[in-house]
Amino acid sequence: MIFDEFHERNIHSDLGLALCLESFEALRDDLRILIMSATMDVTTISSLIGKAPVIVSKGKSYSVKTIYVPPVNKQGRAVPIEAAVATTVHRALLETHGDMLVFLPGLKEIKQLASILANDQDKSVRIIPLYGQLSQMDQIKAFSHLEKGTRKIVLSTSIAETSITIPGIQVVIDSGLMRVPKFSPQTGMTRLETIAVSKASADQRRGRAGRTADGVC
Numbered sequence: 001m002i003f004d005e006f007h008e009r010n011i012h013s014d015l016g017l018a019l020c021l022e023s024f025e026a027l028r029d030d031l032r033i034l035i036m037s038a039t040m041d042v043t044t045i046s047s048l049i050g051k052a053p054v055i056v057s058k059g060k061s062y063s064v065k066t067i068y069v070p071p072v073n074k075q076g077r078a079v080p081i082e083a084a085v086a087t088t089v090h091r092a093l094l095e096t097h098g099d100m101l102v103f104l105p106g107l108k109e110i111k112q113l114a115s116i117l118a119n120d121q122d123k124s125v126r127i128i129p130l131y132g133q134l135s136q137m138d139q140i141k142a143f144s145h146l147e148k149g150t151r152k153i154v155l156s157t158s159i160a161e162t163s164i165t166i167p168g169i170q171v172v173i174d175s176g177l178m179r180v181p182k183f184s185p186q187t188g189m190t191r192l193e194t195i196a197v198s199k200a201s202a203d204q205r206r207g208r209a210g211r212t213a214d215g216v217c
Contacts, residue, residue, distance in 0.1 A: 033052075085109075096171045101166060105177040172215065181193075
């Protein structure tokens with residue numbers, strides 16, 4: 001049984017692991033459990049499942065310079081996240097090279113930021129959205145190579161956080177937010193809620209800038 005990206009913990013993965021451990025102890029002593037993650041504290045999880053051996057694969061990665069940009073205007077007042085990200089995109093276009101991957105919490109923010117950027121960008125910049133509801137053909141656009149001299153800005157939800165490598169990405173701009181379903185006991189229904197990403201998720205996003213060359217986040 002394989003649990004991949006286990007740092008993205010939720011009630012389903014925790015319950016699944018608990019049931020697997022129970023099955024191992026009571027029914028299937030031949031059951032093998034593999035827990036995988038690029039950012040998890042492996043010592044803790046190894047102890048949890050009976051001091052399981054740890055296998056490390058370092059892989060190939062490049063250095064990523066991290067810059068924190070407060071989401072405020074020149075007067076120091078907080079601004080909507082899409083406005084703060086738009087300002088950061090403009091700065092990154094002037095100070096960096098290579099294609100850009102921008103993490104936003106959801107489709108609403110992607111459309112708002114795309115609208116802002118479309119009004120003031122020249123033809124040397126291509127804005128490409130990436131989210132789960134897109135058709136496969138539209139999602140493939142994020143991975144395409146553009147003509148020389150054109151920079152690609154991919155506006156994405158957390159779908160691009162793990163597992164995939166988008167060619168040419170050397171800059172990541174992370175809003176630090178994600179939208180997740182939360183169950184409400186009062187209503188008995190699930191609703192979407194915008195929350196801050198975990199440190200593990202932030203590390204995963206930052207690492208997207210260093211997959212093919214040195215980058216900036």
